[in-house]
Amino acid sequence: METGVKLTKLASCAGCGAKVGAGTLASMLEGFRTHKDPRLLVGYDKSDDACVYQLDESTALVQTTDFFPPIVDDPFLYGQIAAANALSDVYAMGGEPRLALNILCLPEQMEEDTVRELLRGGYDKVYEAGAVIAGGHTIHGAEPIYGLAVTGFVDPRRMLTNSAARPGDALILTKPLGIGVLTTAAKADLVPEPVLRRIHRQMAALNRATRDVMVRHDVHSCTDVTGFGLLGHSLEMAQGSGCTLRIRTADVPFHPEAWELADMGFLPAGAYRNRDYAECGVEAGAVSRTMQDLLYDPQTSGGLLLALPMEEAADCLRELRAAAPEAAFIGCVTERGENWIVLE
């Protein structure tokens, strides 16, 4: 459904590109008093996708929230994408979402039908995920915002943090990059309709099936690739794990149409923030500026980045491709070297 007022025109930045830079957040939260609770297995200090709180030996609570301004003009699709993106953090921990709360901000001029379509998109994805929307909170504001707070469960013995990659692991990325560039160029009407349909389908796709494959394998570490881009999230995995990630850029899947558009300067501001944050940990070698731009490009509802033993990787990838056909090996994990990330 297209509406009278273009949703993306109501927002100053799109989707996960609106995310505040990682470095900014870390320094703002320094020095606050917090309780120590041994049952909080994963908290803020870990820079992970969601927090994990142990309830008993085999059950832990997984909690996360994610919301952003419109990334597309169709309200139903926007709702679907925002929900898929919020649910993804639970999948990235190896968990299953059970409850969700709507987080909604509406400008006065948004029509009732538009709001209804937006919410229908959210409910549609939460239903597909097997979870329930149990409530929420709505306010008026200058720009539309939609997302979810999600609660799920995981067996704490099988939870997947972003800080447990081991030397010798293979790296798999499950969705192609370029979403930030393409959604930015779409504002200039430079993205053909079939390409838009392809990226819309990708952003609305749950990472559920990927999670279901992942938990059948001995995956060591996982994170979802969203606002900080592949290199921002890879840096968190490398630092958290105390290892170096080597990424073979020729093998990194991306939407081919994003290449020339990145070269033409259709990069979201978030791509530059991600570069500023992560660049000091990246040895870029002879990798072209355009390729680097795509590696720093903020993704909305992106894929998962997995680290798992090399000998399991081929089987896992074959199974993953049923759900995520463009999943690919993109590199490996080594002992910590001079840089956290090496691009080849």
Added chain:
Amino acid sequence: MNIIDARGLSCPEPVILLRRAMASGEASYQILVDNHASRENTTRYAQHQGYQVSVTEAGGVYTLTFTK
């Protein structure tokens, strides 16, 4: 010289304005932007169109000059 004032605009607006202006195919253009991302993006666009780029900065405003 064609001068575009893109101060206060965030991406991709400055690139869209530049693209529209460059459709006339003149030998030189100038654009004013006030953030890092817009400076980089308009530079990329102009280079992609075959222009040489020079930049000056004063008081947080970047003046980019593109010549062929």
